Amino acid sequence: MPVGDKKMIDFKKELNPAQYEAATNPQGPVLVIAGAGSGKTRTIVYRLAWLVEQGIPPESILLMTFTRKAAQEMLTRTEQILGRPLHGTNGGTFHSFAFSILRQNSAEIGFPNGFTLMDRGDCEDVIREVKSNFGFGQKDRSYPKKATLLDMVTKSRNKEVSIDFLLNSEAFHLACYGQEMEQISDGYAIYKKQHGLMDYDDLLFYLEELLSKDEFLRNSLRSRFQYIMVDEYQDTNLVQARIVQHLAGKNGNIMAVGDDAQSIYSFRGADVTNILKFPEIFNDVKIVRLEQNYRSTQPILDITNAILDGAANKFDKKLFTEKTWGKKPQLMIPLSDFSQSTRILDRIIELQKRHGPEEVAVLFRAGYQSYGLEVALKRLGVGYKKYGGLKFNEAAHIKDVLSFLRLVSNPADIIAWQRCLGHIKGVGPKTAQKIANTVISGDINAINKYTQKYSLLKDILADIDGLREKRSSPATSLEVVIPLYTPILVATYPDDYPRREAGLDQLLQIANNYTDLDSFLADMCLDPDQHREEAAQENVLTLSTIHSAKGLEWNAVIIIDLVEDRFPSRKSMHKPLEYEEERRLLYVACTRAKEELILSAPASLYRKNSDFNEPAVPSPFIRELDNYLFDELHESYSGGMNKQQIAAVPSFDTTPRNADSTPNKKNSSAQKLGHCTHKIFGRGKIIDKVDPNKLKINFPGFGVKVIVEDFVELL
């Protein structure tokens, strides 16, 4: 018997009793609902290992996660535990799973010639096309932009509410466009269908359609996937939950895992009621709660609990840890976002010495917030990998090249035609469409007329036809397309083309991993992060958006730009539901830390329009925390970081100021508002009181500023 290197796993030793119960009871529906760091992911991994040890065929296991990377890591982890490879287990996202099923059954859902997946930019292009075909918003600058329109269209789809309802509930200022948006939405759907295109939402809805109408397929998938596990269930949307029901059945061997306090994707239609109602939807659900946090030290847990305590709807999480030791989190107040980069850089280097380069991460709300730090890191030669933010395959030159390959696979893809042909001199969107229609119709004479007029067109068409006939691999195809495209690249980006050429090389590297063109093209949408892995250096610092950091952990975590307007983002400030989601986002961020947590709230932000540093207020989530939860460090004008002198700095008091300590709004027109002084701008004249606690002040030499009143001293 080839027992060989097979390890014996002591499940009882590796798991606590609740985890053990969840991992080793595979029959029937199970819900694991528990706080951050309580070992939910670990439970899934051990369940996988346990199933395989019991002799369950790996290919009868389906693992759904929120990124492919997460799935991959869990499978790798399982292999390590088992001490042998795991073949045939299906792990991925709902979207990638849906794609794999749909491409084999495309005719059944009305795509007899297959379909092409669109990324965000393609969808926006279609929206623009549809909008202008309707003639909506012509010459009207205030008309919602294509990005906004697409947001509303997909959000109404994901939340499964009408556009009117959506606008009334969360974008009231757009409510007057409801009728036209409804039309755009319909037009968008028709356009996609006509041109063999699908967006991310279509994958899910068509899969649902297929599962509900094709009983044979449903049953065969059900018997194929006997054991289903879904991670991060709090961030699934309604249609995903229905897909799970189709696949598992109400009595199926389904394990859902999640934490309602970590729901951070409602902006794209995720609905936390999925996890809360799970016990009602499935039969005889075994509910497992985990209460021990194995990740973080007590002081970090204290601050994360305090962040949740401020939530409008309380979470009943009582996490405890045995790591009762540990450093208090630090709140750093650099003088500006500019100096934040250097101060943080100092800390990174110090932390990496103690924890190792890979055990340090910098997290932020939005991708652009790390730009300053990235410049500083590059200057010092500190390696890093970045997750989140701008996507490699959304860069114009990558999309250009890919659009050639898309035409090989789907000639009906007008959006791709427009990209390809748009670079020919004298050809714009309209001509491109005409040419495309001619090519599709196969009218040789008409095609020849065009190729005579546009010499480049001849080469393009010949290459596309050639590649289609030879059924060339993705890499071979790129090797044909890139030389064709390079002159265009050089002409379009005269100062920038070397960098972009390098990007095309990287694309070629990725293409080498594929034999099938359609899989390659789909994965460029479904797994937009793989180029990062491709180029990633080992054992380096991580920079990541918080969304992309979900489920991960590091010894030391730094969160930057924790100031009002940036975190929470300005748009969420006045929308209670979004505001609460921002709070959970901060909770997710802080709970990534095992031993050290540093929060940074620069005292001023550089504003491009005024070309000045304007004072910034720490995030309300920070202001509302009790001071004993963290140590506060302020950057002095000489550059060092000092423990705060309580009296010398403004207090971040959340309680409204006493009315008599500030000028009275009621009489502001009649009454003199007086003067004040500010740390940076000096003495100024108060012009007006705006918001509940902000003042409009004219500082001689600096101009008019709006400043939170805590930051000025009234005279």
Place this chain on the structure above:
DNA sequence: TTCACTTACCTTTTT
């Protein structure tokens, strides 16, 4: 219809 120029408006988060 295309393209180069001008102007308005912001810059979440992701499959």
Place this chain on the structure above:
DNA sequence: GGTAAGTGAA
């Protein structure tokens, strides 16, 4: 200070 959309000449 960068993109997206409108303007007007060719």
